Amino acid sequence: MTRIHVDPARMLSDLDHLRTIGGQGTGVARRAFSDPDIAARKWLADQMQAAGLEVIVDPCGNLFGLPPGDGPCLLVGSHSDTQPLGGWLDGIWGVACGLELARAAQANGGPPFAVVSFQDEEGRFGRLTGSSVWTGQLSLAEADACLDEDALDDPITFATARERAKDIGPLGSVSPDRFTAYIEPHIEQGPVLDSAGEALGVVGAIVGVRQWSFRFEGEANHAGTTPMQLRRDALQGFASYSVALNEVFAPMVSERTVWTLGRIVVEPNANSIVPGAASFTVQIRDAEVSRLDAMAAAAHTLARQVASERGLILQATRGSPVEPVPMDPRLQHALEVAAETVAPGRWRSMPSGALHDASNVARVLPTAMLFAPSIGGISHNPNEDTRREDLCVALEALADAAGRLANTR
């Protein structure tokens, strides 16, 4: 294997600087194509150039730093845009890892690496826009019609927003064919590693999602004058469904399956009126298609059963399914060996419960992800944080794996 001498302190220094671009308190506001987003991308482009990489910005605003020559190389990165007010590491840490890896390799004559910051991973325009277009999941024309979800009363289109791509650096196009594989380092955004006191997670798959929107319709009535036995109370229907669903799911799930009833709207939602309607969502996430489909079917069957027992009318709307995305076994293996090398016994293989640019890139390139712990699992929040030593350990593991993978495909 090739050893790549990364400098963790330099990566931390980059992150500390980037934190000031769009910084708000402990958080960062760098919405895709906002002034701070463009400024951060320009600063990254400058660092790439200084490291001897060629900067290319594609029509979506995805920023690439490419090593000299046309030879195939590993692509490392993530995204540098944030939620409207996000944390200081979500996305940008993966880009900083890619930058440090490519810079170290250039400086020391190591194997070439490319770095990327995809645009609008956080969905200002409704999805992981930059990587969706780059991987052909979405045409540029379709993306151009997408509206700014932050300002739905006076939205601009993606077409208008991406005019600013030219402010970042030289425009061009970059084909996925140029790369041997993609590795995305990212904070976990969940509590698993932190609560176990572990330093690293090697992602086995990005989970798939099944979702239902259910509506129980009963009858709104005066809470004083309507006897219990004559009620058709939609919120009682929800409560009973929610408790029973846990029992139905218990024998079907793995330790890592999650399901969430995250949203409920009750009508008319007044202290003295028996609830006439309850609309709620059931979301199921797992890495196995067969489990997802069985659980989605069971959730629907139970909703019909509860509605029928309680004289409620059920409306059921199935959300668009998101399929699980398995990570590339060879890349996973390299990351696992690297993790055991730099943090023996303090890493695990785990699914990613959140979507990432890697979900898209896996369609066109062998892809893997490396997680660093999120303190308390806090995510999409200014309080998001990761211990600096954990960020350094993860960079070392990435460099170790990249060294193992370099010159092989």
Add this chain to the structure above:
Amino acid sequence: MTRIHVDPARMLSDLDHLRTIGGQGTGVARRAFSDPDIAARKWLADQMQAAGLEVIVDPCGNLFGLPPGDGPCLLVGSHSDTQPLGGWLDGIWGVACGLELARAAQANGGPPFAVVSFQDEEGRFGRLTGSSVWTGQLSLAEADACLDEDALDDPITFATARERAKDIGPLGSVSPDRFTAYIEPHIEQGPVLDSAGEALGVVGAIVGVRQWSFRFEGEANHAGTTPMQLRRDALQGFASYSVALNEVFAPMVSERTVWTLGRIVVEPNANSIVPGAASFTVQIRDAEVSRLDAMAAAAHTLARQVASERGLILQATRGSPVEPVPMDPRLQHALEVAAETVAPGRWRSMPSGALHDASNVARVLPTAMLFAPSIGGISHNPNEDTRREDLCVALEALADAAGRLANTR
């Protein structure tokens, strides 16, 4: 007993006319002190005057029709204001009964009766304003400070609204001492009589109310990245509480006890976020204080237990208790005898689950209520309705009871 020859057709004709004042589709919009409310009260005042009654409007806009002379008499009535958009009978039917009874007695030389339409029973200013002041539950100064709850962005005070009282008829004051008792005929506003095919309900008590506002606070987390065992899901807490509460209450309740979880607000209420907080109300209504208090205590104990089991923080706020109001036994008995006379086997004794002006008047006068069936139990809705023959039967029963009670106290 004295027989009072009421004319049900004349009462129906009054109701048909009153329905046009503020009529909207099948419903009526006669908010306290609105133009249609003032117009309806003026029309009622005219009918009272034509029937030989003296019209007095008190400072709150309560409209009285008093028989000649100073002798004690029975007071019959209810209210003629409505919800923002209510039904054609809620309140006004009781006033029409009182008018017809007083009118018939005047015309035929029967015993004297007085009629009343209390103001703002439907709480534009937050409570049963007119009868609260008339019975001394609320001072006029306190009432004057109450704000219009229909227009909280630019509210007027009750003091401003009641300047219109003078447009109804001659201002004056009327002491409760003038009356021997109060009977309020009212539609049931619930489905009990209608679903049993019965024509009349004699109210035994107006139920009391206990209410809790609970808030379960857990932790909002990403629904993809947070394992089930590390969640503190506030909405799961609510669902489990709601189901368990039914089990806890089962051995404590009577057939007529009701409890309602009518309102829930979840934060942040998003499909992909584990609910961080759930605020909801528990309302209990029953005619017995001991049962109300035991159920309220059990509801609180269970909330603490569920919160503790699930690592949630509980905030509990007790609502102002409303005490049950028993109806006067002598008046009840007269109504029961009358009900059995005009509708043998087709009436029942029952609690009132809703508040009424009678709740206030019972503090100062022997008080009773007579219910007519509400079709399908529909209330506070333009579709509220009662069969015309049921309205007539109830008027006959009222007249029968009033004849039995006249000249006694």
